[in-house]
Amino acid sequence: xxxxxxxxxxxxxxxxxxxxxxxxxxxxxxxxxxxxxxxxxxxxxxxxxxxxxxxxxxxxxxxxxxxxxxxxxxxxxxxxxxxxxxxxxxxxxxxxxxxxxxxxxxxxxxxxxxxxxxxxxxxxxxxxxxxxxxxxxxxxxxxxxxxxxxxxxxxxxxxxxxxxxxxxxxxxxxxxxxxxxxxxxxxxxxxxxxxxxxxxxxxxxxxxxxxxxxxxxxxxxxxxxxxxxxxxxxxxxxxxxxxxxxxxxxxxxxxxxxxxxxxxxxxxxxxxxxxxxxxxxxxxxxxxxxxxxxxxxxxxxxxxxxxxxxxxxxxxxxxxxxxxxxxxxxxxxxxxxxxxxxxxxxxxxxxxxxxxxxxxxxxxxxxxxxxxxxxxxxxxxxxxxxxxxxxxxxxxxxxxxxxxxxxxxxxxxxxxxxxxxxxxxxxxxxxxxxxx
Amino acid sequence: xxxxxxxxxxxxxxxxxxxxxxxxxxxxxxxxxxxxxxxxxxxxxxxxxxxxxxxxxxxxxxxxxxxxxxxxxxxxxxxxxxxxxxxxxxxxxxxxxxxxxxxxxxxxxxxxxxxxxxxxxxxxxxxxxxxxxxxxxxxxxxxxxxxxxxxxxxxxxxxxxxxxxxxxxxxxxxxxxxxxxxxxxxxxxxxxxxxxxxxxxxxxxxxxxxxxxxxxxxxxxxxxxxxxxxxxxxxxxxxxxxxxxxxxxxxxxxxxxxxxxxxxxxxxxxxxxxxxxxxxxxxxxxxxxxxxxxxxxxxxxxxxxxxxxxxxxxxxx
Numbered sequence: 001x002x003x004x005x006x007x008x009x010x011x012x013x014x015x016x017x018x019x020x021x022x023x024x025x026x027x028x029x030x031x032x033x034x035x036x037x038x039x040x041x042x043x044x045x046x047x048x049x050x051x052x053x054x055x056x057x058x059x060x061x062x063x064x065x066x067x068x069x070x071x072x073x074x075x076x077x078x079x080x081x082x083x084x085x086x087x088x089x090x091x092x093x094x095x096x097x098x099x100x101x102x103x104x105x106x107x108x109x110x111x112x113x114x115x116x117x118x119x120x121x122x123x124x125x126x127x128x129x130x131x132x133x134x135x136x137x138x139x140x141x142x143x144x145x146x147x148x149x150x151x152x153x154x155x156x157x158x159x160x161x162x163x164x165x166x167x168x169x170x171x172x173x174x175x176x177x178x179x180x181x182x183x184x185x186x187x188x189x190x191x192x193x194x195x196x197x198x199x200x201x202x203x204x205x206x207x208x209x210x211x212x213x214x215x216x217x218x219x220x221x222x223x224x225x226x227x228x229x230x231x232x233x234x235x236x237x238x239x240x241x242x243x244x245x246x247x248x249x250x251x252x253x254x255x256x257x258x259x260x261x262x263x264x265x266x267x268x269x270x271x272x273x274x275x276x277x278x279x280x281x282x283x284x285x286x287x288x289x290x291x292x293x294x295x296x297x298x299x300x301x302x303x304x305x306x307x308x309x310x311x312x313x314x315x316x317x318x319x320x321x322x323x324x325x326x327x328x329x330x331x332x333x334x335x336x337x338x339x340x341x342x343x344x345x346x347x348x349x350x351x352x353x354x355x356x357x358x359x360x361x362x363x364x365x366x367x368x369x370x371x372x373x374x375x376x377x378x379x380x381x382x383x384x385x386x387x388x389x390x391x392x393x394x395x396x397x398x399x400x401x402x403x404x405x406x407x408x409x410x411x412x413x414x415x416x417x418x419x420x421x422x423x424x425x426x427x428x429x430x431x432x433x434x435x436x
Numbered sequence: 437x438x439x440x441x442x443x444x445x446x447x448x449x450x451x452x453x454x455x456x457x458x459x460x461x462x463x464x465x466x467x468x469x470x471x472x473x474x475x476x477x478x479x480x481x482x483x484x485x486x487x488x489x490x491x492x493x494x495x496x497x498x499x500x501x502x503x504x505x506x507x508x509x510x511x512x513x514x515x516x517x518x519x520x521x522x523x524x525x526x527x528x529x530x531x532x533x534x535x536x537x538x539x540x541x542x543x544x545x546x547x548x549x550x551x552x553x554x555x556x557x558x559x560x561x562x563x564x565x566x567x568x569x570x571x572x573x574x575x576x577x578x579x580x581x582x583x584x585x586x587x588x589x590x591x592x593x594x595x596x597x598x599x600x601x602x603x604x605x606x607x608x609x610x611x612x613x614x615x616x617x618x619x620x621x622x623x624x625x626x627x628x629x630x631x632x633x634x635x636x637x638x639x640x641x642x643x644x645x646x647x648x649x650x651x652x653x654x655x656x657x658x659x660x661x662x663x664x665x666x667x668x669x670x671x672x673x674x675x676x677x678x679x680x681x682x683x684x685x686x687x688x689x690x691x692x693x694x695x696x697x698x699x700x701x702x703x704x705x706x707x708x709x710x711x712x713x714x715x716x717x718x719x720x721x722x723x724x725x726x727x728x729x730x731x732x733x734x735x736x737x738x739x740x741x742x743x744x745x746x747x748x749x750x751x752x753x
Contacts, residue, residue, distance in 0.1 A: 135678075142675050144682040171675040174634040178650045178686065231634070 016358035062094025074103025085124030092417035173233025243296030315403030583616035598625030631655035
């Protein structure tokens with residue numbers, strides 16, 4: 001097994017790192033990419049090498065989703081590492097980062113090791129845990145960044161909650177510099193969001209719901225950028241959702257600050273109009289916002305202000321959503337809709353395919369210093385074979401995730417994962433003959 | 437042999453900090469200190485240079501070694517030594533610092549040694565008395581006799597103070613010892629490095645002429661002197677460093693990190709030590725490397741020299 005060789009022939013090779021976009025062959029040997037290129041095996045594949053005919057479809061690095069809630073430990077009735085892994089593979093994701101707002105919170109080395117063990121047992125997607133910035137997500141005392149990073153935490157966040165106390169954020173950014181670690185912020189001023197349950201604006205007013213103003217995100221991002229400038233730390237805005245915050249990040253980057261951000265597909269695919277008739281499946285934090293904000297997210301992805309696309313995959317059981325809007329849980333599942341929703345940006349003429357793939361693979365991998373997300377000789381053979389054009393309709397009942405909370409059910413989309421390969425092994429194929 | 441000091445050798449009334457001293461004066465203090473080191477090793481340790489003089493020790497913070505060291509220094513020089521502890525004094529009853537200063541001044545002491553938790557408080561007190569004042573530590577500002585005793589320890593081992601590479605490691609942010617040492621060592625021509633997590637490095641400290649390292653292994657490379665500082669846990673509220681075990685792992689001096697320094701590097705610590713927090717016991721107790729107890733011995737001599745130079749009556753020369 002370890003030196004098994006497979007040639008993916010007749011593939012449209014797409015690599016955002018090298019800019020490669022050409023029909024050719026990719027050869028894996030064991031868990032690594034052994035070779036690739038348009039000219040490889042031009043005279044036929046030698047004997048003894050298994051071949052997979054890609055039928056001219058796209059072969060890219062497997063997707064890297066830097067923002068996923070796997071719910072384990074603590075909320076295994078919503079999702080487990082095993083079911084989240086199946087969901088990821090079905091969506092073309094080969095690496096994901098799980099968030100630490102579990103129960104117990106991932107704030108010590110033992111929990112990092114637990115996540116690693118459960119991921120190993122699932123034998124699926126690669127799981128790179130984020131650890132909490134503060135113990136118990138209480139926003140007070142820093143976790144052991146150095147020891148957690150040594151154990152395998154790839155970044156730090158209190159996601160789900162913002163780091164509200166400015167002194168704590170300052171010290172976190174400053175202390176993280178010791179080990180050159182990234183602090184990811186759920187940017188929200190809770191005193192401004194108050195009891196809001198959807199975006200502030202006309203729709204909220206018509207529905208009689210309390211709104212969450214855009215300024216609650218902007219204020220926090222502005223504050224944090226000042227703290228980044230003061231501390232020279234590395235800072236990342238999770239699930240950015242407002243035009244103003246994107247602009248803050250754009251200006252911070254122009255000033256040379258180490259500030260990055262990610263956007264979720266729902267924030268460039270939907271608006272507050274999609275809340276419609278109190279649809280709790282369209283409730284998330286940050287909320288779906290106005291069309292002007294949605295187009296600003298698209299612009300941010302186009303000009304590179306937004307580095308990565310990440311799902312904020314947030315599984316919830318039915319009971320958490322079958323509630324009045326104000327009481328329903330925040331969040332939607334996203335792993336199995338990530339690829340087609342992102343491809344809407346390509347089909348809609350907003351982003352070239354390689355630029356789009358960069359935000360889904362190489363960019364998050366580079367932010368987190370992961371060796372994945374590229375087609376390169378010697379790199380891990382984490383690959384995604386996808387049909388760029390295939391039309392289909394999202395059907396949440398087919399989701400591998402334990403939870404079905406998606407606002408995209410019934411949406412006609414284009415583009416689909418055909419095969420997902422991790423360390424050279426095909427762990428998902430669309431027609432179902434998943435090889436182990 | 438009696439140590440010989442010139443009256444007014446410091447040409448200043450007070451010793452409030454290293455700031456304001458010149459290399460010549462530092463050398464003069466260290467030279468005189470050396471003669472007291474010799475005297476202290478005799479069976480007969482007393483002198484009478486300060487006979488009839490009054491020394492008041494006024495400590496607004498708890499202290500064992502500094503206070504004992506000053507008290508013993510005063511007594512060995514023949515002075516009358518008065519201890520005022522905050523717990524049993526009028527300060528507890530709400531007296532202001534300036535009132536305390538003026539009250540003590542009315543009793544005509546010759547030297548007051550002051551420690552205070554607030555930076556600048558010793559200078560404020562000095563402005564309201566007629567006698568000499570020695571700063572025994574004010575907040576995170578200065579602790580000049582500690583820097584002088586550290587310098588004497590280094591000079592004893594290395595024969596010089598110039599051209600040495602010194603790493604000051606740990607809680608620099610809260611440390612008056614670090615500030616006084618940076619000033620003194622820079623003045624005497626050493627190269628000073630700070631080794632600490634960014635949260636424990638004071639802002640703009642590079643302006644004091646130091647190089648800052650956040651990686652202790654790199655910071656200790658080729659160092660002649662390693663000065664460890666106490667992690668002042670009582671001043672932390674959980675966000676400077678996450679835990680003492682993480683601190684020890686990355687910023688505690690153990691044999692592995694020590695191996696990065698020069699083979700003859702000297703290990704120093706102003707005390708009190710937190711073993712297993714900023715320093716490993718095996719390193720602290722290694723008598724071939726550690727000068728920690730010698731620092732205490734030389735500290736007494738340095739304080740005798742300072743009291744001698746400031747407290748001796750000009751006419752007695």
